[in-house]
Amino acid sequence: MNFDQLSLDPRLVSATRTAGYTTPTPIQEQAIPLVMQGHDVLGLAQTGTGKTAAFMLPILNRLLATKPAKPGAIRALVVAPTRELAEQIHQAIRQLGMNTRIRSVPIYGGMSKHAQVQQLRRNPEIVVACPGRLLDHVGDGSVDLTHVEVLVLDEADHMFDMGFLPDVRRILRLVANRQQTLLFSATMPYEIRSLADSTLKDPQTVQVGHRAPAETISHALFPVPERMKSKLLMSMLEQTETRRVLIFTRTKRRARDLADMLERNGHNVTALQGNMAQAARQKAIDGFRGGKYSILVATDIAARGIDVTDISHVINYDMPDTVDAYTHRSGRTGRAYHNGEAFTLVAELDELQVRAVEKVMGERIERRRLDGFDYQGYPTDAPEIRTPSSSSRWGQPRRGARRPSGNSAGGYRAPSAEGMAAATNAQQTQHSAARPAPHNAQPAQSSQSVAVANQRRRGQRYGRSSAS
Numbered sequence: 001m002n003f004d005q006l007s008l009d010p011r012l013v014s015a016t017r018t019a020g021y022t023t024p025t026p027i028q029e030q031a032i033p034l035v036m037q038g039h040d041v042l043g044l045a046q047t048g049t050g051k052t053a054a055f056m057l058p059i060l061n062r063l064l065a066t067k068p069a070k071p072g073a074i075r076a077l078v079v080a081p082t083r084e085l086a087e088q089i090h091q092a093i094r095q096l097g098m099n100t101r102i103r104s105v106p107i108y109g110g111m112s113k114h115a116q117v118q119q120l121r122r123n124p125e126i127v128v129a130c131p132g133r134l135l136d137h138v139g140d141g142s143v144d145l146t147h148v149e150v151l152v153l154d155e156a157d158h159m160f161d162m163g164f165l166p167d168v169r170r171i172l173r174l175v176a177n178r179q180q181t182l183l184f185s186a187t188m189p190y191e192i193r194s195l196a197d198s199t200l201k202d203p204q205t206v207q208v209g210h211r212a213p214a215e216t217i218s219h220a221l222f223p224v225p226e227r228m229k230s231k232l233l234m235s236m237l238e239q240t241e242t243r244r245v246l247i248f249t250r251t252k253r254r255a256r257d258l259a260d261m262l263e264r265n266g267h268n269v270t271a272l273q274g275n276m277a278q279a280a281r282q283k284a285i286d287g288f289r290g291g292k293y294s295i296l297v298a299t300d301i302a303a304r305g306i307d308v309t310d311i312s313h314v315i316n317y318d319m320p321d322t323v324d325a326y327t328h329r330s331g332r333t334g335r336a337y338h339n340g341e342a343f344t345l346v347a348e349l350d351e352l353q354v355r356a357v358e359k360v361m362g363e364r365i366e367r368r369r370l371d372g373f374d375y376q377g378y379p380t381d382a383p384e385i386r387t388p389s390s391s392s393r394w395g396q397p398r399r400g401a402r403r404p405s406g407n408s409a410g411g412y413r414a415p416s417a418e419g420m421a422a423a424t425n426a427q428q429t430q431h432s433a434a435r436p437a438p439h440n441a442q443p444a445q446s447s448q449s450v451a452v453a454n455q456r457r458r459g460q461r462y463g464r465s466s467a468s
């Protein structure tokens, strides 16, 4: 299939060519015809699948094909959780609408309200907004949503994570006259299912992949004691052929410290933290996107919505606290069907979380050992990462401790240390698929309970630290 066959306005088809899109992605193939027929759509698609064009092309098509109920009215509203995502969607509209006169205005906090009011006065057909600032403008009377025909709620699960659902519900009441609602989410927690139930009329569901990360990503775990993480990371960056690398840490402070350490060691690196001013954030993102920096260190929240297509590696310096966070982090690589690698440094306390991630992925993630790195006796060839309760220091399991089930007869057998080293050598030049293996026989905990358990333990280890 190509874009000519989707009955889109020729000006839009031409823009997809200029944007370099040759064929529609699976979510576009599924969603575009449904949205064009006027259906409400529930889109289950993770980041990097081309979902923005999947909803935006048919919206632009509608705006070109029909007249507004009131001249100058805002006809489409896209609500997004972060300013980066809002900005990206706005840029996508500019790109896809390049041969039209349709205007979009991005509305988010951290920017001058006055400048936004000026832009709103020019009668844009589309507004792309974060909930809080949009409601501010509604309160000030500078935006009128009564004639909105199509509403898009993008990354609805993130809006829930970030506490925006009450604002979203307020916005829903303001666009009560709309004709169509599209809701996109990478995951479907209960709150989003219930939002979809109460918001969408007779929706069609389109789904690409499942909750598991995109297939263009290969995953590997690097067992390492906490205190050796920075050294391992340095060696990893030296040994691995990378383009752009996105590194995730658990806290703002760890992001800053790690970026400083990498800079001292000669890397072009910048950090992105939740409490940076918008101009500084944009500078960091633009520097990373433009190639000034080859490494970006970020926390989960700070990195939301970053759209850089050629991130070759996502490195989880700290194991994410939830399975969804793992999916979102690794989804930053392997975008637009490029290949990417997601490496996770796994410390002693991360075992439960690893199991929860593997359960969702439906396969065991390969454990790797970095060739030539001095692990000082740390057993990286172990089939499972040991927890303090099942091992003495990190040496042999305590007497009587039960070995994890992944090594039981008929299940996955850990390769020998030599085998792991050989595999590591081979993997330095090519992407490798995760090893097919049966599910871990231990019942996986829900991502939330694992997150809570991990946080509790981490709290004991590091004291309180502020996640951004």
Ligand code: AMP
Pocket (backbone or CB within 6 Å): 020, 021, 022, 023, 024, 025, 028, 046, 047, 048, 049, 050, 051, 052, 053, 307, 309, 335, 336
């Ligand atoms: P999204 O999932 O909307 O964030 O899109 C991820 C990236 O894929 C963006 O950089 C888009 O420009 C790109 N993209 C979207 N659709 C296509 C397509 N049909 N072919 C190639 N790239 C695309």
